[in-house]
Amino acid sequence: MNPSRERLRSTVPDDSTAVADPRSDRPAHKVEHVVVRFAGDSGDGMQLTGDRFTLASAIFGNDLVTFPSFPAEIRAPAGTLAGVSSFQVHFSDSDIHTPGDKPNVLVAMNPAALSANVGDLPPGGTVIVNIDAFDERNLQKAGYETNPLEDGSLDAYVVYPVPMTTITVEVAKETGAKPREAERSKNFFALGLVSWMYSRPLEPTIRWNEEKFGRNRTVADSNRAALEAGWNFGETTEVIADRYEVSPAPLAAGEYRSINGNTATAYGIITAGQLANLPVFLASYPITPASDILHELARHKNFGVRTMQAEDEIAAVGAALGAAFGGHLGVTTTSGPGLDLKSETLGLAVQLEIPMLIVDVQRGGPSTGLPTKTEQADLLAAMFGRHGESPIPILAARTPGDCFYAAVEAARIAIGHMTPVILLTDGYLANGSEPWLIPDPESLDAFPAEFVTEPNGADGQYLPYLRDGRYVRPWALPGTPGLEHRIGGIEHEDGTGNVSYDPANHAHMVEVRAAKVARIADDIPDAAVEGDQDADILVIGWGSTYGSIRAGVEQAAQAGARAAHVHLRHLNPFPKNLGALLGRYDRVLAPEMNRGQLAMLLRSRFLEDVQTLSKMEGSPFLAEEIAAKIQEIAEARS
Amino acid sequence: MTDTTTESTTRTRKDFQTDQEVRWCPGCGDYTILASVQNFLVDTGADPAKTVFVSGIGCSSRFPYYMNTYGMHSIHGRAPAIATGLASARPDLDVWVVTGDGDALSIGGNHFIHALRRNVNLKILLFNNQIYGLTKGQYSPTSEPGKVTKSTPFGSIDQPFNPISLALGAEATFVARTLDMDRPHTAEILRAAGAHRGAVLVEIWQNCNVFNDKAFELVTGKASRDENQIRLEHGAPIRFGPESEHGVVFTSRGRAEIVEVSEVGEEAIAVHDAHRDDPSLAFTLSRLSNGPYGPTPIGVFRQVERPTYDEQMAQQLAAAQKRSGPGDLATLYRTGGTWAVSA
Ligand code: SF4
Numbered sequence: 001m002n003p004s005r006e007r008l009r010s011t012v013p014d015d016s017t018a019v020a021d022p023r024s025d026r027p028a029h030k031v032e033h034v035v036v037r038f039a040g041d042s043g044d045g046m047q048l049t050g051d052r053f054t055l056a057s058a059i060f061g062n063d064l065v066t067f068p069s070f071p072a073e074i075r076a077p078a079g080t081l082a083g084v085s086s087f088q089v090h091f092s093d094s095d096i097h098t099p100g101d102k103p104n105v106l107v108a109m110n111p112a113a114l115s116a117n118v119g120d121l122p123p124g125g126t127v128i129v130n131i132d133a134f135d136e137r138n139l140q141k142a143g144y145e146t147n148p149l150e151d152g153s154l155d156a157y158v159v160y161p162v163p164m165t166t167i168t169v170e171v172a173k174e175t176g177a178k179p180r181e182a183e184r185s186k187n188f189f190a191l192g193l194v195s196w197m198y199s200r201p202l203e204p205t206i207r208w209n210e211e212k213f214g215r216n217r218t219v220a221d222s223n224r225a226a227l228e229a230g231w232n233f234g235e236t237t238e239v240i241a242d243r244y245e246v247s248p249a250p251l252a253a254g255e256y257r258s259i260n261g262n263t264a265t266a267y268g269i270i271t272a273g274q275l276a277n278l279p280v281f282l283a284s285y286p287i288t289p290a291s292d293i294l295h296e297l298a299r300h301k302n303f304g305v306r307t308m309q310a311e312d313e314i315a316a317v318g319a320a321l322g323a324a325f326g327g328h329l330g331v332t333t334t335s336g337p338g339l340d341l342k343s344e345t346l347g348l349a350v351q352l353e354i355p356m357l358i359v360d361v362q363r364g365g366p367s368t369g370l371p372t373k374t375e376q377a378d379l380l381a382a383m384f385g386r387h388g389e390s391p392i393p394i395l396a397a398r399t400p401g402d403c404f405y406a407a408v409e410a411a412r413i414a415i416g417h418m419t420p421v422i423l424l425t426d427g428y429l430a431n432g433s434e435p436w437l438i439p440d441p442e443s444l445d446a447f448p449a450e451f452v453t454e455p456n457g458a459d460g461q462y463l464p465y466l467r468d469g470r471y472v473r474p475w476a477l478p479g480t481p482g483l484e485h486r487i488g489g490i491e492h493e494d495g496t497g498n499v500s501y502d503p504a505n506h507a508h509m510v511e512v513r514a515a516k517v518a519r520i521a522d523d524i525p526d527a528a529v530e531g532d533q534d535a536d537i538l539v540i541g542w543g544s545t546y547g548s549i550r551a552g553v554e555q556a557a558q559a560g561a562r563a564a565h566v567h568l569r570h571l572n573p574f575p576k577n578l579g580a581l582l583g584r585y586d587r588v589l590a591p592e593m594n595r596g597q598l599a600m601l602l603r604s605r606f607l608e609d610v611q612t613l614s615k616m617e618g619s620p621f622l623a624e625e626i627a628a629k630i631q632e633i634a635e636a637r638s
Numbered sequence: 639m640t641d642t643t644t645e646s647t648t649r650t651r652k653d654f655q656t657d658q659e660v661r662w663c664p665g666c667g668d669y670t671i672l673a674s675v676q677n678f679l680v681d682t683g684a685d686p687a688k689t690v691f692v693s694g695i696g697c698s699s700r701f702p703y704y705m706n707t708y709g710m711h712s713i714h715g716r717a718p719a720i721a722t723g724l725a726s727a728r729p730d731l732d733v734w735v736v737t738g739d740g741d742a743l744s745i746g747g748n749h750f751i752h753a754l755r756r757n758v759n760l761k762i763l764l765f766n767n768q769i770y771g772l773t774k775g776q777y778s779p780t781s782e783p784g785k786v787t788k789s790t791p792f793g794s795i796d797q798p799f800n801p802i803s804l805a806l807g808a809e810a811t812f813v814a815r816t817l818d819m820d821r822p823h824t825a826e827i828l829r830a831a832g833a834h835r836g837a838v839l840v841e842i843w844q845n846c847n848v849f850n851d852k853a854f855e856l857v858t859g860k861a862s863r864d865e866n867q868i869r870l871e872h873g874a875p876i877r878f879g880p881e882s883e884h885g886v887v888f889t890s891r892g893r894a895e896i897v898e899v900s901e902v903g904e905e906a907i908a909v910h911d912a913h914r915d916d917p918s919l920a921f922t923l924s925r926l927s928n929g930p931y932g933p934t935p936i937g938v939f940r941q942v943e944r945p946t947y948d949e950q951m952a953q954q955l956a957a958a959q960k961r962s963g964p965g966d967l968a969t970l971y972r973t974g975g976t977w978a979v980s981a
């Protein structure tokens with residue numbers, strides 16, 4: 001369980017009157033939660049705008065979940081639908097789990113951004129557009145035959161056309177910026193305006209702008225001028241009717257930061273190295289959306305972390321395996337196609353029984369698929385994607401911050417059981433962020449790696465495959481006098497590790513390698529039920545669907561459909577209580593961003609009738625999609 | 639190089655042998671190479687505990703099983719990648735890669751060139767027999783054009799790799815060629831390779847008596863070898879022939895050419911400079927022959943010093959620790975700003 005998700009019950013008095021903001025003369029309506037989506041061209045800085053807005057909200061004390069979405073092309077043609085990049089943030093005065101089903105507010109920097117996103121807004125939603133970008137050419141590129149701001153097609157929404165570019169260029173003049181340069185600050189104008197609308201503080205953004213751009217005065221000054229102009233536009237023009245305020249959420253007391261899944265994974269790996277008392281060796285090949293883990297780890301060499309950008313995915317896993325043979329915490333990170341390429345080496349790691357960690361940041365597949373979009377369709381590949389009987393433990397992270405704990409746990413299992421371990425995250429977790437209760441490193445349990453230094457056989461012989469009661473073999477490092485030994489991919493005799501083609505030995509080794517992985521079940525916690533324990537319906541999930549399922553279960557409960565929720569961290573082996581647990585429920589529903597991969601495993605293992613809810617659109621489940629399915633099942637039963 | 643412990647002087651070849659039955663075909667050149675390597679380790683006082691052999695797949699790749707050192711028999715073509723991880727993580731070890739022409743140059747070609755260009759501190763012994771032995775006789779990336787095998791019944795249409803040219807093209811810091819049957823020469827080359835810090839490529843022409851017997855006969859056989867072995871020695875004029883009557887000159891057009899010493903005069907003969915930083919002359923020498931089909935240079939083509947991959951990795955770690963102190967998790971977690979929530 002990720003402590004960052006444990007929340008205290010609210011003790012904050014709910015003052016529902018309008019709030020006074022010392023910086024604003026305009027009153028604000030109090031609301032519980034808001035979903036804002038910033039959308040623009042890839043070059044418009046929407047990810048940056050979203051990040052800054054998120055951080056300001058986090059510092060303000062809201063709970064939040066984000067969902068960045070961007071095109072696979074670095075510079076997709078400007079103004080086109082293909083080039084639209086967006087960032088959705090859901091912030092709330094209470095514990096939330098999803099980036100929000102439907103945005104309350106859409107900020108659209110151009111016609112393409114409007115066209116690609118407006119359909120997600122509920123009727124009555126607010127649309128703020130940069131009217132300056134709505135010229136003939138841009139409308140055409142976005143596929144509009146008539147101007148949607150004029151043809152009545154947006155009548156269902158509250159639309160605010162704002163001349164963002166014009167004002168930004170105007171205010172930036174004083175900083176000495178040329179119009180073309182100044183224009184680039186228009187995302188700061190949007191940020192200032194939305195910050196005003198939702199009473200977000202500007203100070204964190206001003207500080208950040210100074211740190212980031214301070215050395216380039218013109219840019220820093222234009223950004224700041226645009227940011228403040230955006231705020232002032234809201235405050236003085238009365239174009240926008242209402243301001244809102246979302247109170248801080250009653251998060252567990254402590255020190256927080258905002259973290260995304262890739263950073264959390266990287267921190268987890270560094271931490272695991274310290275807890276295992278092993279130097280970290282990460283070898284990876286650049287691949288979206290996993291590269292940021294490599295980038296992050298490459299920065300922290302003072303922890304003794306070695307990073308290597310390998311020549312290919314195969315070399316990356318090979319180098320990690322070689323380093324692991326040498327007594328390091330060998331790690332490789334990848335995504336979809338990269339996992340395919342690594343499979344042969346993973347088979348070798350299974351055969352050698354070498355501890356190492358493989359992080360697969362899943363993305364839409366097969367092949368290149370949807371590189372920047374999320375999916376969780378690699379579970380069966382992780383489970384069975386190697387020739388021969390080749391069992392590998394599999395774990396999955398459920399939230400961005402949870403990637404930290406999942407990485408630590410994966411390394412603990414690898415080292416404790418002398419096995420490669422696959423950790424599954426995905427694009428949504430990798431780039432999404434949430435407030436993270438910073439852990440106290442002292443409170444984390446250490447799992448120091450143990451190396452043998454003395455012969456363990458008769459006559460001073462060293463037996464590399466002499467197993468303990470859990471079928472775990474000893475680990476002797478090259479360099480240890482007297483324990484010289486050879487390991488290899490050819491089937492070998494248990495105990496000595498000598499090459500053996502003996503049929504009985506092979507049968508034994510296949511069983512013993514399977515039993516070793518199965519025994520890990522003794523070393524992991526039972527699956528825990530959340531939600532309504534006594535419901536007749538169980539919703540079971542794994543990975544990044546945690547938030548959507550939890551929110552969906554809550555939504556269904558409000559509509560009178562009761563359901564329990566189990567979310568699996570350990571996918572191979574399963575927790576020991578899982579079979580009995582599944583048996584307690586009449587109906588089991590497994591929502592997955594694949595065609596039913598966990599469901600297939602559960603059905604074959606426990607002979608339970610598990611129903612699948614699939615979504616394969618490159619984006620996470622909406623809570624309402626899950627709630628609707630629960631209600632449908634509940635109704636069918638009554 | 640290896641630690642010289644007090645014990646080392648008393649080690650014998652037996653100390654480097656395992657109890658595993660050696661399973662190469664009788665008469666295979668691999669036996670000779672195994673003996674040469676074991677003798678070399680004895681002679682240089684190598685510490686078996688600090689020595690690791692990593693191999694891929696193929697006849698030669700069984701090598702680690704017969705060496706009483708640390709070892710890993712890995713997967714096809716990947717030994718240089720695996721050894722790169724090991725050597726970078728553990729600069730205290732002597733890491734050797736044993737590979738063949740199919741393993742290193744076909745399926746593992748990418749790892750081979752990248753290990754060399756990175757100057758990883760590992761030594762690649764490439765047993766080149768110009769054939770696939772373990773899979774029973776298909777042509778390899780070093781087989782001659784026209785080679786008739788089971789997979790090329792009408793002759794191979796592939797242009798072969800010259801492993802020396804390839805390694806020099808990848809700017810390897812140590813590149814040499816030797817012959818399985820010439821044990822003194824092999825010993826000399828292994829010694830030089832063992833003393834080199836950085837990536838080493840030693841191509842060993844190895845006779846596969848089952849599928850490609852006598853492939854190297856022209857260069858290795860008694861009758862013709864004097865006419866066809868060009869033995870490179872650093873600092874010496876490049877001369878060969880029973881009476882050293884032939885020599886090599888570098889033409890003004892940048893080619894190496896074989897000449898008669900009597901015709902051009904002794905002063906015109908090129909003096910071999912293995913330590914030359916620029917690899918182009920070494921490359922030119924490697925182009926004198928593209929296989930055992932005429933006079934062919936053996937010996938050390940190139941040996942230069944360049945910072946190794948593991949050294950530079952360690953330096954970056956040390957520099958980071960000097961700059962920011964040893965890593966502190968509590969500080970790391972707080973990178974980029976935090977806020978407090980009170981109870
Ligand atoms: S097939 Fe050739 S290379 Fe392989 S062991 Fe036999 S003789 Fe040696």
